Amino acid sequence: MSAAISTLFRAKARYTIATSTTSHITSSRSSHFASRPCFRASTFSPKRGPQVSRYITTSTKGAGNGSNATWAKYILALSATAGASWYLYTQQGTLRLDSGKTFTHLHPLAPDDEVSLANAQAIKSLETLDLPEESAILTTAPNVPPPITRDHPVLLNVDLTTTAKLEQLTNQYKYEKWTFNDTVPGPFIRARVGDVVNLKITNHDESGMPHNIDCHAFLGPGGGAPLTTVGQGETKSARFKLQKPGLYVYHCAVGPVGVHIGNGMYGLMYVQPEKELPAVDKEYYVMQSEFYHEPPEKDENGQVKDTVEFSWSHALREAADVVVFNGKEGALTKTPLKANLNETVRIFFGNGGPNLTSSFHVIGSNFDKVYRDSDVLSPPGQCVQTVSVPPGGSTIVDMNMVIPGTYTLVDHAIFRLEKGASGYLMVSGEPTPHLYHSNQAPMPCEGCKLHP
Numbered sequence: 001m002s003a004a005i006s007t008l009f010r011a012k013a014r015y016t017i018a019t020s021t022t023s024h025i026t027s028s029r030s031s032h033f034a035s036r037p038c039f040r041a042s043t044f045s046p047k048r049g050p051q052v053s054r055y056i057t058t059s060t061k062g063a064g065n066g067s068n069a070t071w072a073k074y075i076l077a078l079s080a081t082a083g084a085s086w087y088l089y090t091q092q093g094t095l096r097l098d099s100g101k102t103f104t105h106l107h108p109l110a111p112d113d114e115v116s117l118a119n120a121q122a123i124k125s126l127e128t129l130d131l132p133e134e135s136a137i138l139t140t141a142p143n144v145p146p147p148i149t150r151d152h153p154v155l156l157n158v159d160l161t162t163t164a165k166l167e168q169l170t171n172q173y174k175y176e177k178w179t180f181n182d183t184v185p186g187p188f189i190r191a192r193v194g195d196v197v198n199l200k201i202t203n204h205d206e207s208g209m210p211h212n213i214d215c216h217a218f219l220g221p222g223g224g225a226p227l228t229t230v231g232q233g234e235t236k237s238a239r240f241k242l243q244k245p246g247l248y249v250y251h252c253a254v255g256p257v258g259v260h261i262g263n264g265m266y267g268l269m270y271v272q273p274e275k276e277l278p279a280v281d282k283e284y285y286v287m288q289s290e291f292y293h294e295p296p297e298k299d300e301n302g303q304v305k306d307t308v309e310f311s312w313s314h315a316l317r318e319a320a321d322v323v324v325f326n327g328k329e330g331a332l333t334k335t336p337l338k339a340n341l342n343e344t345v346r347i348f349f350g351n352g353g354p355n356l357t358s359s360f361h362v363i364g365s366n367f368d369k370v371y372r373d374s375d376v377l378s379p380p381g382q383c384v385q386t387v388s389v390p391p392g393g394s395t396i397v398d399m400n401m402v403i404p405g406t407y408t409l410v411d412h413a414i415f416r417l418e419k420g421a422s423g424y425l426m427v428s429g430e431p432t433p434h435l436y437h438s439n440q441a442p443m444p445c446e447g448c449k450l451h452p
């Protein structure tokens with residue numbers, strides 16, 4: 001058989017040489033091209049400029065010269081190869097293991113029912129999967145559930161309830177927010193890769209508006225939205241296997257989706273990798289988002305109302321009226337994040353949007369580690385000053401706090417500071433004059449929102 005294959009290759013080689021392609025390219029562009037053997041000058045057209053033409057001829061001279069003998073070798077070689085293939089094909093299927101047992105692969109031409117039976121045995125529905133069961137610890141921003149220390153997957157029960165709730169949005173105005181579990185952002189959900197989330201969603205929004213969950217950690221159509229849409233008073237459950245680690249945004253995806261997100265329906269789910277990130281001293285949950293509202297109306301007495309309503313036109317123009325961390329102006333300035341000197345602080349930062357990309361920055365610090373876009377499988381970036389976080393995206397940043405004082409969280413698209421986007425991280429500890437010193441007292445500028 002090897003002689004036959006050798007004959008085949010030699011015949012093939014001759015055929016390739018005999019049919020080798022020759023290109024003739026003409027050009028008047030430059031003497032550089034013209035000097036090359038395969039280029040020759042062509043005419044210059046005043047309308048079209050220099051004309052380049054390319055001729056490709058395929059010469060098959062000599063291919064038929066030998067003809068009958070070559071074709072006979074071809075046929076002989078093909079017959080030999082086919083015979084060898086058939087022999088190998090008839091021998092496949094059974095594998096003898098060292099243990100003496102045999103293992104039989106499914107025959108490639110096995111009847112459909114045999115293949116279906118094998119698949120049914122291999123793939124178990126998430127409904128019947130036998131896993132230990134846990135209820136997820138859900139926390140309200142800026143709090144984060146403790147790290148998961150188990151090393152095996154569980155069926156993780158996550159219960160979410162949708163509501164509508166009038167509450168303070170800015171120092172001046174109230175706004176009816178649409179929520180998961182009564183908070184904006186929704187609760188922080190911590191899971192581990194390999195877990196199966198058993199999501200139960202109940203709709204307590206009395207307006208009759210349906211809601212659902214599109215979670216970026218759930219792979220499959222709509223991120224789970226089609227399976228979780230609930231009308232008023234309804235409850236639905238669905239299960240999703242967490243296949244990839246990272247920090248994922250979840251949000252309501254009922255149309256018009258921008259309205260549901262714009263009214264506050266988003267949160268974060270952290271899917272820990274098998275090997276969790278290095279431990280830190282403090283972990284916080286911060287989520288940026290923006291709101292679009294009409295000017296306040298007047299009541300029957302001519303008084304300006306203290307409540308504002310969603311503005312479709314502002315949202316379409318992406319002209320945000322309010323940009324905030326954790327759902328309202330002052331959420332992180334009236335109740336700052338806290339740490340002690342020389343502690344490492346981790347912020348799980350998400351952007352609900354619905355429209356604006358955040359340039360997340362902490363004034364006075366920089367990020368010692370950044371798991372960019374919440375990629376927790378790659379090495380982190382180091383010493384990064386500002387991180388870009390798109391709507392529906394997130395990042396994880398670590399900061400070593402080596403100087404005491406107050407640090408300000410901002411979106412460095414800095415006019416958003418005037419729309420509410422600021423928060424504080426207060427670091428307690430003894431002064432560190434070897435790192436930060438002046439003989440004069442600090443003097444913040446009047447009305448300063450950055451340096452309290």
Ligand SMILES: [Cu+2]
Nearest residue numbers: 211252254260
């Ligand atoms: Cu919704």
